[in-house]
Amino acid sequence: MNTPLIQAPAREMLMLLEGLAAFSAPGPGVTRLLYTPEWLQAQQFLQERMAGMGLAVRTDRVGNVYGRLGGSQPDSKVILTGSHIDTVLNGGKYDGAYGIAAAMTALNYLQQTFGQPLRTLEVVSFSEEEGSRFPLTFWGSGHVTGLYDGSEAETAADSEGVTIKSAMEACGLSSEHPLGDLRDLGDHKAVAAGQTAARTDIGAFVELHIEQGIVLEQSALQIGVVQAIAGQRRFTVKVGGTANHAGTTPMLHRRDALAGAAEMLLELERSAVEAGDPLVATSGRLEVYPGTSNVIPGDVQFTLDIRHSEAKRLESFCSGVMAGFEDIAARRGLTLEVVRTLSTAPAPMDQGLSRTLEQICLSQGRTFRTMISGAGHDAQLFASGCRTAMIFVPSRAGISHSPDEYSSLEELAAGLDVLTAMLYELAYKES
Amino acid sequence: MNTPLIQAPAREMLMLLEGLAAFSAPGPGVTRLLYTPEWLQAQQFLQERMAGMGLAVRTDRVGNVYGRLGGSQPDSKVILTGSHIDTVLNGGKYDGAYGIAAAMTALNYLQQTFGQPLRTLEVVSFSEEEGSRFPLTFWGSGHVTGLYDGSEAETAADSEGVTIKSAMEACGLSSEHPLGDLRDLGDHKAVAAGQTAARTDIGAFVELHIEQGIVLEQSALQIGVVQAIAGQRRFTVKVGGTANHAGTTPMLHRRDALAGAAEMLLELERSAVEAGDPLVATSGRLEVYPGTSNVIPGDVQFTLDIRHSEAKRLESFCSGVMAGFEDIAARRGLTLEVVRTLSTAPAPMDQGLSRTLEQICLSQGRTFRTMISGAGHDAQLFASGCRTAMIFVPSRAGISHSPDEYSSLEELAAGLDVLTAMLYELAYKES
Known part of the structure; x- marks a missing residue:
């Protein structure tokens, strides 16, 4: 040069x-x-x-x-x-x-x-x-x-x-x-x-x-x-369970939307670490309904922000995560609704x-x-x-x-x- | 009779x-x-x-x-x-x-x-x-x-x-x-x-x-x-990490308060199911800060409501859960603050x-x-x-x-x- x-x-x-x-x-x-x-x-x-x-x-x-x-x-x-x-x-x-x-x-x-x-x-x-x-x-x-x-x-x-x-x-x-x-x-x-x-x-x-x-x-x-x-995908995920009394509902009779969301977020983190750099996956916002300390959460809504520099890997990671979420929801008797809010290549x-x-x-x-x-x-x-x-x-x-x-x-x-x-x-x- | x-x-x-x-x-x-x-x-x-x-x-x-x-x-x-x-x-x-x-x-x-x-x-x-x-x-x-x-x-x-x-x-x-x-x-x-x-x-x-x-x-x-x-114990748990850019922070350099809280909530659920009836443990409220979709959560605060009919078992369950939370926080480099807000025998x-x-x-x-x-x-x-x-x-x-x-x-x-x-x-x- x-x-x-x-x-x-x-x-x-x-x-x-x-x-x-x-x-x-x-x-x-x-x-x-x-x-x-x-x-x-x-x-x-x-x-x-x-x-x-x-x-x-x-x-x-x-x-x-x-x-x-x-x-x-x-x-x-x-x-x-x-x-x-x-x-x-x-x-x-x-x-x-x-x-x-x-x-x-x-x-x-x-x-x-x-x-x-x-x-x-x-x-x-x-x-x-x-x-x-x-x-x-x-x-x-x-x-x-x-x-x-x-x-x-x-x-x-x-x-x-x-x-x-x-x-x-x-x-x-x-x-x-x-x-x-x-x-x-x-x-x-x-x-x-x-x-x-x-x-x-x-x-x-x-x-x-x-x-x-x-x-x-x-x-x-x-x-x-x-x-x-990196390309970005953003999602809003809604998890639906049954709000119920925290004192009178035995553990095995619960459909706890927050416990389900927690399992999804841990699975997201595990998958992202396994995928390795440059993949990053984040849930930055999470809301619980009704949000009362003595009521089992009936609904949870959270965001996902997933990024990768290669379109195919971004796509396959997102598909894998969503399949994992569906498994978790099905096993727990929860409903799952995923809306994609952003997609850039x-x-x-x-x-x-x-x-x-x-x-x-x-x-x-x-x-x-x-x-x-x-x-x-x-x-x-x-x-x-x-x-x-x-x-x-x-x-x-x-x-x-x-x-x-x-x-x-x-x-x-x-x-x-x-x-x-x-x-x-x-x-x-x-x- | x-x-x-x-x-x-x-x-x-x-x-x-x-x-x-x-x-x-x-x-x-x-x-x-x-x-x-x-x-x-x-x-x-x-x-x-x-x-x-x-x-x-x-x-x-x-x-x-x-x-x-x-x-x-x-x-x-x-x-x-x-x-x-x-x-x-x-x-x-x-x-x-x-x-x-x-x-x-x-x-x-x-x-x-x-x-x-x-x-x-x-x-x-x-x-x-x-x-x-x-x-x-x-x-x-x-x-x-x-x-x-x-x-x-x-x-x-x-x-x-x-x-x-x-x-x-x-x-x-x-x-x-x-x-x-x-x-x-x-x-x-x-x-x-x-x-x-x-x-x-x-x-x-x-x-x-x-x-x-x-x-x-x-x-x-x-x-x-x-x-x-049942006796009740209620707690407010604060988990502190580092808020950071969701796109530029590699997975292994994160101190994600929400991922840590998710692990704690799953551990709570697992322990409660293992303890068996009549123990019940619930997190009904959870808040994320700053709560923006493209920012890694820096702080999370959630409630715990734990109940059991026997004082000793209630006490030992709560102690066990808190010890587990401390391990999770330490392994993830998160801060943990637990405040007991209610205790009835x-x-x-x-x-x-x-x-x-x-x-x-x-x-x-x-x-x-x-x-x-x-x-x-x-x-x-x-x-x-x-x-x-x-x-x-x-x-x-x-x-x-x-x-x-x-x-x-x-x-x-x-x-x-x-x-x-x-x-x-x-x-x-x-x-």
């Missing part, structure tokens, strides 16, 4: 991160929900900074912000990099924001160090990924990739009944002005004003993100090269790009490993349409979606350098 | 039961909470009916209603029989009320058929047993037996903040007039006006009650002769009286069995102070504390005849 030494300015990136963290609703950590005043101010802040770096800035109809560094080969497809600007309620300052701040810093460094690229580079700050305000995740990247067509804005509403459409209008986003200051751009027709279909001009997408898990920390490694983003990352990332780590002397992302990311929406790569840095104690989310400057800087070298490979090297 | 044929008028008892059921707050089933207008009307209705039967009627300072049939041996102790007039929210018409209606019918029949007894007979309608309005169970029988001294009335309040004291005053019960129409009585000094200490004049207590369980129905028997009322019924009941069943041609009461009853408060007996009749499908509570007239009549014969044995036979 013939890549120049990359030493991108990590402190510049950190100041962008700290600057973004200031745009938050009151309360612990960072709360920056879609189309709120703090969200709008954050996106405006980024537009100013991108413009200050000499990037051509625009927004699209859902408020994604782009900063563009035009390439000398105008017919080449765009190299896109970035992440999402929204947070969960009382989240941290790294989830999403790190990928944007690092991408901006990388583009600025590359332009200043190496001048105009061959292929156009764009940094993107996606408007939304978390689904924390409206019941739609990936609202930003979903518009770029065609998951959404905009019609959802009329009906989807937040917990106070505000539709996405009216929240967008409050931020100055409307169908009459679907793209912000597109006039600044003018060098690429694929992103023409009024664009409503998915972008077809993207040749590669690279996302840098904190791991949000403990794998890198526990193995004391700097970089995770993501091989795939695993998203494999591009193998060539992953190998390039590994070579960059070797040439920079970074410790690294390949891994699966159990969490969902914007990158998973790009994987089927263009070459896609994803880079992880460690999260302290694996904590995320919390004010305690933290990665050190050294860890963040390592990821920045790997991303910058990757963008150099993609945009500056003759293919 | 030399007992005359007893054929007490079951329809008279049924009309009393139906009459009582009419005193209810609106809604399904019967709702007659302590010191409400419907409760007061029900107790006044009983006083009228008792007076109509020629019984000497009085109330005490907590609103227990007594109907007295004085014996010819004034120095003999009182034979007391009855149950409680209050219900749970949306309860049935048999729980408690049956024991009162049958006792009144029995006394009336005995007086009409056999005249004055040797020993004084009293029927009691206890003001409260369920603990449905105020956080004190056995408020009625607890005053007669010394569990309460009345000071609780100042502080204990219902969910709307009304203290027992002010609720009592609204029913005309006050410290100035602690005993209602005691003047009607005048033949027994132990229940003198102003009585605040427990009664010491009671020689035996007999309670007739629906089983509230499925044992008699499943064995197709008419009468249950209660050998003991088992109450053995009088063996001589139980044998008399069995002989009555044999002489009346009733099918019967001895059994343990898993539910608590007023009788358990008398067991340590006087000879106490308890009679069960079947409950359809074991349903109780529900508008669906039901026992047939035939079943109720069998219990009435056994109770009547028992009272004849205790009050009319030369000892």
Whole structure:
């Protein structure tokens, strides 16, 4: 590999991160929900900074912000990099924001160090990924990739009944002005004003993100090269028994829905451990009815969240678990009702790009490993349409979606350098 | 056994039961909470009916209603029989009320058929047993037996903040007039006006009650002769793990509080089945925190309700379960906190009286069995102070504390005849 030494300015990136963290609703950590005043101010802040770096800035109809560094080969497809600007309620300052701040810093460094690229580079700050305000995740990247067509804005509403459409209008986003200051751009027709279909001009997408898990920390490694983003299945399971008097019903005459659910949850755990990494299976919510200390539970409802990077194994694990649940219910005389509430396919990352990332780590002397992302990311929406790569840095104690989310400057800087070298490979090297 | 044929008028008892059921707050089933207008009307209705039967009627300072049939041996102790007039929210018409209606019918029949007894007979309608309005169970029988001294009335309040004291005053019960129409009585000094200490004049207590369980129905028997009322231990168990991302935390790096709780509940069930009847163990309430489908549970809290008729076995079972929970928590790296919230001792019924009941069943041609009461009853408060007996009749499908509570007239009549014969044995036979 013939890549120049990359030493991108990590402190510049950190100041962008700290600057973004200031745009938050009151309360612990960072709360920056879609189309709120703090969200709008954050996106405006980024537009100013991108413009200050000499990037051509625009927004699209859902408020994604782009900063563009035009390439000398105008017919080449765009190299896109970035992440999402929204947070969960009382989240941290790294989830999403790190990928944007690092991408901006990388583009600025590359332009200043190496001048105009061959292929156009764009940094993107996606408007939304978390689904924390409206019941739609990936609202930003979903518009770029065609998951959404905009019609959802009329009906989807937040917990106070505000539709996405009216929240967008409050931020100055409307169908009459679907793209912000597109006039600044003018060098690429694929992103023409009024664009409503998915972008077809993207040749590669690279996302840098904190791991949000403990794998890198526990193995004391700097970089995770993501091989795939796990597919997810979510279910709601209802177990029905007979509510009865806790004192007068002998043990052998019970149809205890909670005892049955407990056996199912233990079986789930046993099967998941047996299946091995990267399979994970979780029941995060469980409710008991009637929920009185001296009444045998008549009904229990619990959720399942099951993830794997390979579609076939995810499918067969889920089938096996459900068969096991049916056996337990039948043996105990309980009713069982399973509803699938979510199903996303695993998203494999591009193998060539992953190998390039590994070579960059070797040439920079970074410790690294390949891994699966159990969490969902914007990158998973790009994987089927263009070459896609994803880079992880460690999260302290694996904590995320919390004010305690933290990665050190050294860890963040390592990821920045790997991303910058990757963008150099993609945009500056003759293919 | 030399007992005359007893054929007490079951329809008279049924009309009393139906009459009582009419005193209810609106809604399904019967709702007659302590010191409400419907409760007061029900107790006044009983006083009228008792007076109509020629019984000497009085109330005490907590609103227990007594109907007295004085014996010819004034120095003999009182034979007391009855149950409680209050219900749970949306309860049935048999729980408690049956024991009162049958006792009144029995006394009336005995007086009409056999005249004055040797020993004084009293029927009691206890003001409260369920603990449905105020956080004190056995408020009625607890005053007669010394569990309460009345000071609780100042502080204990219902969910709307009304203290027992002010609720009592609204029913005309006050410290100035602690005993209602005691003047009607005048033949027994132990229940003198102003009585605040427990009664010491009671020689035996007999309670007739629906089983509230499925044992008699499943064995197709008419009468249950209660050998003991089970002791109860209740606990709140808190299991602490680490809340973490459901997608990014490998199975072997989890401290899942819900998986740990599930293992504990299965172990509880296994141990209880192994211990065998009459041990019962139930977890009726369980809560998961944070309770989000994609977050590994960090904390779980659940209740335990464990009952047995023998104090030593109850104690050793609870110790064994707790030791098992500690092992599970230690192996999983979870914290465990157990708080005992209730402990009542088992109450053995009088063996001589139980044998008399069995002989009555044999002489009346009733099918019967001895059994343990898993539910608590007023009788358990008398067991340590006087000879106490308890009679069960079947409950359809074991349903109780529900508008669906039901026992047939035939079943109720069998219990009435056994109770009547028992009272004849205790009050009319030369000892």
